[in-house]
Structures are given as C-alpha cells and as structure tokens.
Amino acid sequence: MAMRILVIGGGGREHALIWKLRQSPQAPAIFCSPGNGGIAQLAECLPADSGDIPSLLKIASDVKPDLIVVGPELPLAMGLADQLRSHGMAVFGPSRDAAQLEASKSFAKQFMLRHNIPTAHFAVCRNATDVSHALAPLHAPIVVKADGLAAGKGVVIARSKEEASEVALAMLKGAVVGPAGSSVVLEEFLEGEELSFLVISDGERFAPLALARDHKRVGDGDTGPNTGGMGAYSDPSILDGQMRDWLLHHVVQPTIAGMGAEDTAFSGVLFCGLMMTARGPMVLEFNCRFGDPETQAIMLRLESDLVEALADAAAGRLSAGDLKWSGEASCCIVLASAGYPGQYQAGKLISGLDEAAAMPGAVIFHAGTSQRNGSFYTAGGRVLNVCARGAALPEAISRAYAAAAKISFEGMQYRTDIGRSGLAVHT
Numbered sequence: 346m347a348m349r350i351l352v353i354g355g356g357g358r359e360h361a362l363i364w365k366l367r368q369s370p371q372a373p374a375i376f377c378s379p380g381n382g383g384i385a386q387l388a389e390c391l392p393a394d395s396g397d398i399p400s401l402l403k404i405a406s407d408v409k410p411d412l413i414v415v416g417p418e419l420p421l422a423m424g425l426a427d428q429l430r431s432h433g434m435a436v437f438g439p440s441r442d443a444a445q446l447e448a449s450k451s452f453a454k455q456f457m458l459r460h461n462i463p464t465a466h467f468a469v470c471r472n473a474t475d476v477s478h479a480l481a482p483l484h485a486p487i488v489v490k491a492d493g494l495a496a497g498k499g500v501v502i503a504r505s506k507e508e509a510s511e512v513a514l515a516m517l518k519g520a521v522v523g524p525a526g527s528s529v530v531l532e533e534f535l536e537g538e539e540l541s542f543l544v545i546s547d548g549e550r551f552a553p554l555a556l557a558r559d560h561k562r563v564g565d566g567d568t569g570p571n572t573g574g575m576g577a578y579s580d581p582s583i584l585d586g587q588m589r590d591w592l593l594h595h596v597v598q599p600t601i602a603g604m605g606a607e608d609t610a611f612s613g614v615l616f617c618g619l620m621m622t623a624r625g626p627m628v629l630e631f632n633c634r635f636g637d638p639e640t641q642a643i644m645l646r647l648e649s650d651l652v653e654a655l656a657d658a659a660a661g662r663l664s665a666g667d668l669k670w671s672g673e674a675s676c677c678i679v680l681a682s683a684g685y686p687g688q689y690q691a692g693k694l695i696s697g698l699d700e701a702a703a704m705p706g707a708v709i710f711h712a713g714t715s716q717r718n719g720s721f722y723t724a725g726g727r728v729l730n731v732c733a734r735g736a737a738l739p740e741a742i743s744r745a746y747a748a749a750a751k752i753s754f755e756g757m758q759y760r761t762d763i764g765r766s767g768l769a770v771h772t
C-alpha cells in the first residue's frame with residue numbers, strides 16, 4: 346500500500362512541500378489540513394484551523410498517516426507534535442518545549458547566551474522598571490520584540506529611546522499583540538543583509554538546506570511595513586563555502602547540541618534567521634519550521650527525495666550525507682492582495698494561472714486561494730507564489746517575473762525587485 350502523508354497547513358510553503366513530496370519515487374498518498382485551492386489538485390484537503398488541536402488530532406486518527414509534516418508554528422507551539430507522538434505517530438516537527446526557540450524570544454535569546462551563539466545584545470523586560478534599566482546602555486535605533494508568537498507583528502524598530510519605551514510599555518500592557526507582549530525583548534539594531542539558513546534535524550544529526558534570502562518589507566527597496574515575506578531566492582553563490590561552514594560550526598551545531606543537552610532535543614526544521622553584519626553573522630531569530638516563502642525557492646532546487654529526508658528525521662535516523670541540490674538558481678515572487686499586510690478583501694477572480702504555469706521554468710504555488718466551479722479566487726493576503734528556476738539567478742528572476750506578468754486579479758500587488766540584492770555577484 347502507498348505510504349500516507351498528512352501535511353498540516355495551507356499556505357504556499359505547504360503547497361511547495363507537497364509538490365516536492367509528490368515527486369518521490371515512493372509515490373505517497375497525500376492529505377492536507379486545511380490545504381488551499383492549489384493544494385487540492387495534489388492532495389485530499391481536510392478542513393481544520395491550524396490552532397484547533399482536537400480537530401487536527403481527529404483528522405490524524407482518521408487518516409492514519411505513516412508520516413505527519415507540520416507546517417506552521419502555532420500548532421507546534423501548542424504541543425501538536427507531542428500529542429501525535431504520544432499516539433505512536435511519526436511526526437516531522439519539534440516538541441512544544443523545543444518549539445520555544447521560536448515561540449519565546451526570551452527563551453531563544455537566553456539559550457543563545459548560554460551557548461555562545463552570536464546574537465544582538467538584549468535585555469528581557471517584564472515591567473516599566475526593567476524597560477528603563479534596559480534602555481540606559483542602548484543607542485537608537487532600538488528593536489522592541491514581543492516575547493511570544495505574534496504572526497509577524499511583534500517586532501518594532503524604534504527610532505528613539507522615547508519611542509522604544511512607549512512601544513515596550515504598550516506591548517507590556519497587552520495593547521499591541523495581546524498576551525504575546527506580556528514580556529518584551531529590547532535589543533540593539535543590527536545592520537546588514539538578511540539570510541535564511543534552514544537545516545533538517547532528527548534531534549542529533551542535521552542536514553542543511555540550500556540557503557535562501559527572504560524580502561520581508563512590503564515595498565520595493567525594502568520600504569514599508571514588515572510582512573510574512575514578499576519573495577525569496579536561492580542561489581548557489583548566495584554565500585561562499587567557508588562562511589557556510591562557519592555558520593554550521595558556530596550557529597547550527599551548538600544550537601542542535603545545546604537543545605539536546607538541555608533535554609529539549611530539536612527535531613524538525615531549525616530555521617536560523619541571520620543578519621550578516623560587519624562584526625560577522627548574528628542570529629536575529631530562530632523559527633521551528635520551514636520558512637515561507639523561502640521553502641518555495643528551496644524546494645525548486647532540491648534534487649533528493651524529500652519523503653525519505655523527512656521520514657528519516659522523524660524516525661531519528663537522519664543519514665549523514667548531504668542532500669543534493671541543483672546548481673541552478675530559483676526565485677519566488679509573492680502576489681498579494683491590495684492592502685496586505687493590513688486589511689484586504691478576498692474573493693477576487695484570478696486569471697492567467699495556466700498561461701503563467703506554461704512559461705519556461707515556472708512553477709506556481711498557491712498561498713491564499715479557493716476554488717469554485719473551476720475558477721480560482723483570492724482567499725488571503727498572500728495569494729500566489731510565482732516561482733521559477735534558471736541556469737543562474739538573473740534568468741530565474743526574469744523567468745519568474747515573465748510568469749507573474751501573465752496573472753492578474755483586482756488589486757494585485759507585488760515587489761518588482763525580488764532577488765536584486767543577489768545580482769551583484771553575477772555582474
């Protein structure tokens with residue numbers, strides 16, 4: 346009988362994972378909860394909210410999967426993986442305790458301090474007195490972070506100490522992101538290029554994924570508010586081998602070893618969000634899951650069998666060999682609804698999907714879409730991920746934009762400079 350895989354989540358990240366899982370020689374049957382309009386073409390979709398643990402447990406016990414892959418952070422932070430494992434299921438994703446690396450910024454910062462992992466200077470504040478003490482040695486700009494999960498809305502870069510104090514006190518009062526702000530981290534502002542380094546771990550061993558760069562701000566030239574991510578690229582020349590080894594040695598290895606030594610072994614995807622500063626690379630944040638939209642760009646370059654890699658990690662038997670990657674580059678452009686990351690309207694008819702998918706090297710992943718009577722409609726802030734591979738980064742970028750130009754829906758917005766920061770090495 347075919348292997349059965351249940352994927353939890355319903356964004357572009359999950360669509361890309363399912364697209365890759367389906368290419369496995371193991372030809373698995375795939376189920377997804379909740380999925381989206383695009384995923385429904387590849388998997389059986391089962392509705393459930395990603396924070397609704399009882400419904401997800403019920404779906405898992407009905408589907409009886411051989412492997413469960415958890416996409417979003419919320420169910421992981423709520424202990425979904427622990428509960429599934431206690432029912433004897435094979436799960437790719439960290440325990441609730443290990444997911445603290447993402448779910449609690451103070452936990453992550455204190456962990457990094459204990460294990461000598463390079464990160465910005467910081468202080469954890471629980472009240473107004475802590476805030477005024479913490480601000481004294483800092484210079485503006487100052488980064489104010491809500492401790493808990495805040496769906497990308499928990500980080501504010503304050504231009505002055507006064508503003509930092511105001512924001513921190515508002516967060517502590519619960520006025521900004523609710524209980525996620527009941528403690529806050531204040532930290533020094535770091536300058537440099539951001540980089541996402543993801544590894545798959547079985548709790549002890551790890552296999553690095555291809556490096557990728559996200560574009561977090563909504564507007565061209567990194568302007569406007571932060572979003573979940575407006576595009577990404579992955580390119581073999583994003584980083585030289587020496588720097589990659591340095592990161593493995595000084596960030597990834599001590600994190601996996603440290604979590605193991607503290608009895609919170611981390612199995613799943615460890616996502617290191619890095620800032621490449623003049624003082625060297627520093628960890629901005631950890632995530633306990635695949636990145637979105639990094640995963641879309643990364644999956645386009647993966648040549649190894651994803652089913653085998655995730656099943657081995659879930660079973661605690663990850664093999665030491667590196668995963669195989671295409672020497673080509675990839676680019677992913679997010680098409681978003683008007684108003685995103687603020688209020689937006691859903692239900693707009695999408696046209697041009699087939700024409701876009703037929704463009705050279707293009708692959709379209711759905712993020713927030715729904716399907717009705719054979720047509721697709723917008724159903725989220727981030728709607729589609731138009732991705733392409735090319736012999737080198739310039740070709741991947743131009744192919745992705747050529748495909749994106751075929752798609753339209755009312756109010757569609759996207760950045761026109763995805764990947765540009767990676768072009769310098771190609772000129």
Ligand code: AMP
Nearest residue numbers: 465488500532533534535561618629630
């Ligand atoms: P985080 O959720 O911690 O990754 O923060 C979200 C975004 O805020 C990051 O991707 C950075 O763009 C920015 N950011 C976070 N921490 C810092 C920092 N210490 N210095 C500069 N920018 C930061």
Ligand code: GLY
Nearest residue numbers: 559574636637638
């Ligand atoms: N792209 C950043 C994230 O997934 O958090």
